[in-house]
Amino acid sequence: MTDDARGMSFPVEPHNSDLTGRLNWLRAGVLGANDGIVSVAALVVGVAGATTATPALLTAGVAGLVGGAISMALGEYVSVSSQSDSQRALIAKERIELAEDPEGELDELTGLWEARGLTPSTARLVATELTSKDPLAAHLDAELGLSEDSVASPLAAAGASALAFTLGAVLPLLAILLPPPELRVPVTFAVVLLALALTGWISARIGGSPVRRPILRIVGGGALALLATFAIGALLGTSGIV
DSSP: OHHHHHHHHOOOOOOHHHHHHHHHHHHHHHHHHHHHHHHHHHHHHHHHHHHHOHHHHHHHHHHHHHHHHHHHHHHHHHHHHHHHHHHHHHHHHHHHHHHOOOHOOOOOHHHHHHHHTOOHHHHHHHHHHHHHOOOOOHHHIIIIIGGGGOOOOOOHHHHHHHHHHHHHHHHHHHHHHSSGGGGHHHHHHHHHHHHHHHHHHHHHHHOOOOOHHHHHHHHHHHHHHHHHHHHHHHHHHHHHHO
């Protein structure tokens, strides 16, 4: 390494666990927005199949947005609460084991590092140095791939899920309300399918996969949902049931 290279400072790169956590949050946000787009779009397009009256569309759209956001938040809260409870239980168990049998835990950590390819002497040295710094963090990382800071917050997850759903749901709601009545359905179809194509592209980029198949899959599914609900709404409207 040259002297110039030794003297340079480099930005701290994120740890793999931090990066994975951020990608998971971003992916969940995209999926939440996608749910908001599809569910509210299908709802208002279904109503528009029967009537393009603004009060009916506004009522249906707002009800779908509020109900969907609450449902998403509740589901995420329950799911993440179960996950975080399990993580906290594992952390508490590891803390007790370290307090009751520190030597046995050191041997266990040594074995874990040996299993990763280190020689016994090097594994023992690594385990000893990590234990001297933060034994709980060392064991959580090596045994469980966890850290105390990585335990997810149910409230934060619920809030993020509700926000993502709401942001997605606002798009079809505006698309159905702002144009003239005769253009509301085609404009909503166009806006929603373009938005779904964008979310499909973002999802593919986050996952590092080719973008064509995810876009076709999500746009095709969204188009099918819109066509189905519009057809049902139109059938109910022409039959005189509504």
